[in-house]
Amino acid sequence: MRNLRVRHGLSQEALSHASGVSVRALADMERGRTRGPQRRTVQALAEALELDDDEAASLERSAALGRPRPRTAPAPVGPGSLALPRDIRDFTARGPALARLLKMAQDAGPGLPAVTVVAGQPGLGKTAFAVHAAHHLAPRFPDGQFALDLHGMDPEPTPPRDALARLLGALGVADAAVPVATDDRVGLWRSLAGERRLLLLLDNAADEFQVGPLLPSTGRSLTIVTSRHALAGLESVHRTDLALLRREEAVELLTRIIGPDRVRAEAQAARDLADLCGYLPLAVRIAGQRLLSRPHERLGKLVARLATEGRRLDGLQAGNLRVRAAFALSYRQLQQDSQVLLRRAALAAGADFSPETAARLAGLSHDEALARAEELTDAGLLQSDVATERYRFHDLLRLYASEQVAAEDSPEVRDAALDRTADWMLRRATAAALHFDVEHEHALSPGDPDPDTAPTSRDEARAWLEAEQTQWLAALRRAHGTGRHREVLDTAQAMHWFSDLNQHWEQWVEVFQLSADSARLLGSRQKEAVHLNYLAWAHNSCTHDTQAALTSADAALAAARDSGDGLQEGWALGYGAGALQRQGRVKEAEKRLREGAHRLATENSPQGRLAELTILNTLGTLLRQTGRAAEALDLHHRSERICRAGVPGRTDGVITLYLAVTRLHIGNDLAALERWSEAEAPLRQALTALEASQVPAWAERTRLHLGQVLAATGHPEARTTLRTARDALAALRSPLQMEAVEALAALDDIGVATA
Known part of the structure; x- marks a missing residue:
């Protein structure tokens, strides 16, 4: 104190006035009569002397050494001490998390002590991070750095009472002076910790009830808690979230363990090894330690072993480090x-x-x-x-x-669980899909396994079908594999209209292949024709496999004629024609389309009228593409008249959809005839209706053709329209995206003005 005062050119009276500490107290300190002034006294003097952090900390250490202690002997250093574990030499990554923790320690005020919880799944390296951070932070906490393993994963975690006894012992409290009652231990611990600047690492915590009593309540201490549990009940704490390593970080960790030469020699194998470890720090470390113990073993050999899923966990062990053991600790709890x-x-x-x-x-x-x-x-x-x-x-x-x-679980138990899940999934999927079926448009979804949680609108049904796409498809496979073919047919049938709204889903080929197989196994030629037609549509529209589409359409045609189903015969002719046209076999395609239209004209059902509209529109498209746009326009005007007349048994919404598609064709016919100004209106009408009906495949096709017409007239919206169409068609994985790209390139070539 005397050295600091004299260095700053202050008398005892001046320092007393600046700090509020009496002259007598200052004199007693400088003469050695007062060896351990209170912390608040030291803080007041440090502020009056304008000491920097290091000088203030040095002064506080001097005062702390002179304060009365319950026991004068220092805490022992050895197996029973709470010294920090040694830091890890090859510690990798975690820079942002470490920086946040360092800043938190730097910004901590004298009020509420800082606490951070490092939680997460087994193997994330929580303890390694906490130890590494503690060593970095240690100089900021001169009054002690203690690490205590709370054994949270043991059958009997350390009780707070025992943990408090160890912490008090680390502060120098004699065993005989440690209170008996837990609450009294908490009080003494917090009283002593509040006067010190401590760093406390509570590793492997079980729960909030174990950790809560150990946290200092006042002072400038920092506590780092690690746990496999979130400890969400702890209040006023910071959270340090550790993510999986990035791929390059995992390779860096591997490099630090086994050396850069081996990694450079097998760079791809090192990346593959990181992938197989799932970027989990524990798994990467185990792989590295295993390779380190076998200096001549190639990385590719370990990669080949881990590539087999059934052997991966066996391969991820090195000595007493085992990924499986880390998971088992949590599982048994x-x-x-x-x-x-x-x-x-x-x-x-x-x-x-x-x-x-x-x-x-x-x-x-x-x-x-x-x-x-x-x-x-x-x-x-x-x-x-x-x-x-x-x-x-x-x-x-x-x-x-x-x-x-x-x-x-026995095979019987597993099979029962899978069957139970598949049954529930198919019933929910069928009910959700029927929201899009024109024949059930106004009905509640029947047969849902849990009506209270069932989707109640198209938007909810779509969201569920998209989110659970993998699950209900797996359920469909299981139902087919276990002989529940009627369920397969019901689900696939319900999906028919929904599939048309999502033509970018390639899995429709599998859905309708399964249903066609189920129809065949049930011995129903008529159902087989229906689902083979769906399959032909999927090959044509979803995967663009024209040969598979033609094969399916021909099989559907045979099944329809065997069962005397004129409606399915017409559809089969139409789907076959679509495949032939894409193969460039235009005359054969036209012949099938005319035959299909003639066959469907004899069908009096609402389904027959809609099928006839589809065939007429497809035939018109073929005529336009072969240079007969005037004939195509006449044919499409005929389709427009059918739509305006209405189809008994079909809602206005359905007819609006068909009318929109027909207007798309009319606009394209007019464009082919270079009647550009007339083409714009039907294309805009079609786009508005198709967007409202949420049919993206048709809406974006229409937007493309509208953009082409606008480009031809020099309209300022042309570029924006084509760009929107290009991006949407790319997201739908539609081959038409290239047509949009070419149209935009043509705009650049001719220098059309942009919006």
């Missing part, structure tokens, strides 16, 4: 229902799953499954979607869960 849900969820198809899927697989109610899924998310065993109630596994955790379902 779960309640029985949570264990069942975790392992059965591995049976779900696709990258993620909903609570409904998990409930069916685990044999739980929806609410129970949701509660268990949230518990597993808090335990770091599942990852939840940020916007919807959907969950996913880390790849390695899914493999572990699959092992558990194979070990703990």
